Amino acid sequence: MQLNTVAYAERKSILPKNIFLACIYIIILVFLATGILSFISAYKITHPSKVETPQITSNIAPNYKNISFYTGGEAEDKINGWFFPSGTSKTSVLLVHGYGKNRLQFNEETFKLISQFTNKDINVLTIDLRGSGNSSGSINTFGKNETADILSSIKYLKQIGTDRIILMGFSTGASSCLSAVSETPYRDSIIGVIGDSPYSTVDNYTDYLINSSSLLSEWPFKYTIKFCVNKLSKVTSDLDIIPKIPALIPTPVFLIDGAQEDIPASDNTKLLYEMYYRKSPVPAYYWNSGAQEYCNSFLEYPEQYMDKVMDFINKCIKKADMADKN
Incomplete structure (x- = not known):
């Protein structure tokens, strides 16, 4: 026991x-x-899946040529894109796509956007950021590498004879365009920035x-x-746009967003606009299209979208003309 x-x-x-x-x-x-x-x-x-750039025919796209250049720096990534010339114009729009997209932000509908520019004597350069489309790389950095790609694109445009550049970005591409303005050595050539649905802080976008x-x-x-x-x-x-607002001044900006509920795009975009407007001696422009999907204003309201974009670009060109005369 x-x-x-x-x-x-x-x-x-x-x-x-x-x-x-x-x-x-x-x-x-x-x-x-x-x-x-x-x-x-x-x-x-x-590492989002790459959206490969489709083969296009001349009946759906304006005249263009394939271009490529290297980013430089530690990683020699190759950037591929299309350049759409408009006669002998010395003014170019650089289109920068957003996360998970390629050089055709709105697929084939992007050609309608491009045609609006080339018909107004404005060249267009549209690229695949690294890790997207047909460019090298595989990782998305939400603005870090993308800003460097824009800086390389600006350098390319200057090398082919562009005097005036308008940056036009979508989503993370819009935020990267705003970042690039304060970092490029060709600051005087940037006559305007169009940001469609940028983030104000990178945390907001990664949370989304x-x-x-x-x-x-x-x-x-x-x-x-x-x-x-x-x-x-x-x-x-360091990718946050809010602290960079003072460095953007006095470059004219036009910020666009919609009324979607799945991401606080309006809070981000309108906040940037209000901060810029209060600090800048030059006008800042803002438009809430009421689009129900994120970064979809062009597809939902194409005519109104282009009217406002071209009105802004014309103001930028007029301002640059006046500066050249002085």
């Missing part, structure tokens, strides 16, 4: 220990699974991507995925 009592006591003392170890193993597995799932989700966000692309629960995955996204793409607050 004494032996049985001892054996029972030993089993009783081992049981709590086993439960404790089991809890530790479960916690480790939960953390491991959370980390793996977060990394996979973050990798998909930072995580919420819209991940099927995982908000807690804890929103925070763990965001941590992985920031590490993979090297996203920092």
Whole structure:
């Protein structure tokens, strides 16, 4: 009887220990699974599938030529694009697509946008940012590499004889255009910036991507995925546009957004406009199209969109003409 009592006591003392170890193993597995799932989700966000540039025919596109150049810097990535000349014009619009797109932001409808410019004696350069379309690279950095690509594009336009440049970007491309203005050595050649649905802080946009692309629960995955996204793409607050507003002045800007509810685009865009308007001696322009989908104003209201865009560009050209005379 004494032996049985001892054996029972030993089993009783081992049981709590086993439960404790089991809890530790479960916690480790939960953390491991959370980390793996977060990394996979973050990798998909930072490495979106490339939308390949389609083969086009002359009956749907204005006259163009294939162009390419290298970004320079540590990573010699090749940027591919199309240049649409308009006679002997020395004024060019640089179109910069958003996240997950290519040089044709609105697919074949983009040619209607391009034609509006070339018909008004304005050249157009549209590119695939690195990691998109037919350009090299695979990662999206939400503005870091993209800004560098725009700087290289501006340099290319200057090398082929462009005197005046209007930057026109969409979504992350819009924010990258705003960033590029303060960094380019060809600042005097930038006569205007059109930003369609830019973010004001990069956190706002990565939060939107995580919420819209991940099927995982908000807690804890929103925070763990965001941590992985920031590490993979090297996203920092240096990409925020708000602190760069003073450096953008006095370049004229025209900011566009819509009325969609899935991303606070209006909050971002209108905030940038109001900050610029208060600080700048030159006019800033803002238009809320009422479009129901994010960065979709051109497709939903094409005529009104182009009227406002061309009105802004004409003002920029007139201002540049006056500056040249002085």
